[in-house]
Amino acid sequence: MRVYIPSTLRLLDVACHTGEFGPPPLTAYAVTPALREWYAEGDDEELEYAAMAQAARASVGLLAADPGTPRRRVVVACEVSAIPPADGTVELGDARLELQVVVPWTTVAAAHVDSAEAAAVVGQAADLWGAAQNGDDDAVFALDSCEGEDLLWYATQEIPDLLAAEGPNGRQA
Incomplete structure (x- = not known):
């Protein structure tokens, strides 16, 4: 399953x-x-995109928790064995699940990363994350603005080069 x-x-x-x-x-x-x-009318590609969009939003929360990391969302696509929750404890439309295992790097299919130019928009959303979670309209707008930024696709073999270009601790070299 792609997660x-x-x-x-x-x-x-x-x-x-x-x-x-x-x-x-x-x-x-x-x-x-x-x-x-x-998304009953959505095809598999649309459903995958919706799941990735939810992961990208969650990435903003990770950025908010780590002010020292570059303000670029990252979503890693992996192929793992996972069973989605089916017990009715999740909200309709929710793509979130918890994996109770370590995910090996060998399962990584690709990484989706914001361009450096998106850092200002993403950074503002990260700064306002807490307020957005509390329903502040301006903060929610800032968070929604991230969705206008396309994530770039990196093949597995390109990820080390991406990280090297960012330098130690994710800072552009």
Whole structure:
């Protein structure tokens, strides 16, 4: 199953060098039954995009928690064995699930990362994350503005070069 793990450049660097994402539980996003039911008319590609968009939003929360990391959303696409929740405990349209395992780097299919030019928009959203979670309209608008920024696609073999260009601790070299 394709899952999308929200991340940051700093966390991506750690996973690349340790060979895994962890420790569990890990929050990930995928085409869950709740997402499929919400987007009943969506094809598989649209559902995958919706799951990735939810992971990208969660990446902003990770950025908010780590002010020292570059303000670029990161979503890592992995192929793992996961069973989406089916017990009715998730909201309709929710793609979130918890992985109770370490995710090996060998399962990474690609990384989706904001361009450096998106840092201002993403940074503002990260700065206002807490207010957005509390329903502040201006903060929610800032968070929604991130969705206008396209994530760039990096093949697995390109990720080390991306990280090297960012330098130590995810700073552009």
